[in-house]
Amino acid sequence: MANSTRPLAIVTGASTGIGRELARCCAEGGFDLLIAANEPAIDAAAAELRTPDVQVQAVQADLATIEGVDRLCDAAGGRPVAALLANAGRGLRGGFLDQEFSEVRHVIDTNVTGTLYLIQKVGRDMRTRGEGRILITGSIAGFMPGAYQAIYNSTKAFLDSFSFALRTELKDSGVTVTCLMPGPTDTDFFERAGLLDTKLGQAPKDDPATVAKIGFDAMMQGEGDVVSGWKNKVQAAVANVTPSGVLAEMHRKMAEPGSGTK
Numbered sequence: 001m002a003n004s005t006r007p008l009a010i011v012t013g014a015s016t017g018i019g020r021e022l023a024r025c026c027a028e029g030g031f032d033l034l035i036a037a038n039e040p041a042i043d044a045a046a047a048e049l050r051t052p053d054v055q056v057q058a059v060q061a062d063l064a065t066i067e068g069v070d071r072l073c074d075a076a077g078g079r080p081v082a083a084l085l086a087n088a089g090r091g092l093r094g095g096f097l098d099q100e101f102s103e104v105r106h107v108i109d110t111n112v113t114g115t116l117y118l119i120q121k122v123g124r125d126m127r128t129r130g131e132g133r134i135l136i137t138g139s140i141a142g143f144m145p146g147a148y149q150a151i152y153n154s155t156k157a158f159l160d161s162f163s164f165a166l167r168t169e170l171k172d173s174g175v176t177v178t179c180l181m182p183g184p185t186d187t188d189f190f191e192r193a194g195l196l197d198t199k200l201g202q203a204p205k206d207d208p209a210t211v212a213k214i215g216f217d218a219m220m221q222g223e224g225d226v227v228s229g230w231k232n233k234v235q236a237a238v239a240n241v242t243p244s245g246v247l248a249e250m251h252r253k254m255a256e257p258g259s260g261t262k
Helices: 017-028 041-049 067-075 101-129 149-169 209-219 231-241 244-255
Strands: 007-012 032-037 057-062 081-084 133-135 174-182 226-227
Touching: 007 017, 017 032, 017 041, 017 081, 017 133, 017 209, 032 067, 032 244, 041 057, 041 081, 057 067, 067 081, 067 101, 081 101, 081 209, 101 133, 101 149, 133 149, 133 209, 149 174, 149 226, 174 209, 209 226
Parallel strands: 007 032, 007 081, 032 057, 081 133, 133 174, 174 226
Antiparallel strands: none
């Protein structure tokens, strides 16, 4: 990327939804942008966010792969990354035994493996410089055993936990780690995950712009975690004191294929 006096932010999963709104927050908050997604819509997002004052570079890459993450990092051209917003994620409908394992693995590699590889690559340089901000998009889904969405919820539980561990490891390093934990949000996620025929897919959802602003502000303030929306805060609190078996049954009723028509 060309020389600029503005700090650089990397935002993944930025073609739509929360990621696109996080990128918008960064642009309005004084950052240049390097944004990525695995679809051509990332170029349209870049065109929308680019202004005379804001440099925006788009990378279309599969961030479930080592090669895709390397291509994203190489696109920075050695420019220091001031903020990393690791937001890319995928879901998958249905019961685990009925899913194609190639699809299961792609969800895990997108949500966990690729995300961790990117955080490690960028985070090492941040630690060396003694400054930087990392925002990880987890989910309140990580508090619930996700019957009929077992892989997604499990990956989010991993990210929620990982973010707190990494934050503690980086204490006093100058690098902050923030975990954004949204609830159901009005994005393309539910359609892409095949969840539109479920109660979860049809339930009211939060505005992605509001969710992103909450997460961005928390990152800029160096907070450890933030649950967006008061209903989600209540649900997270309830989940902490509810037996896992009960939570799994509650989730089954929301996410079982066809539950939206029952």
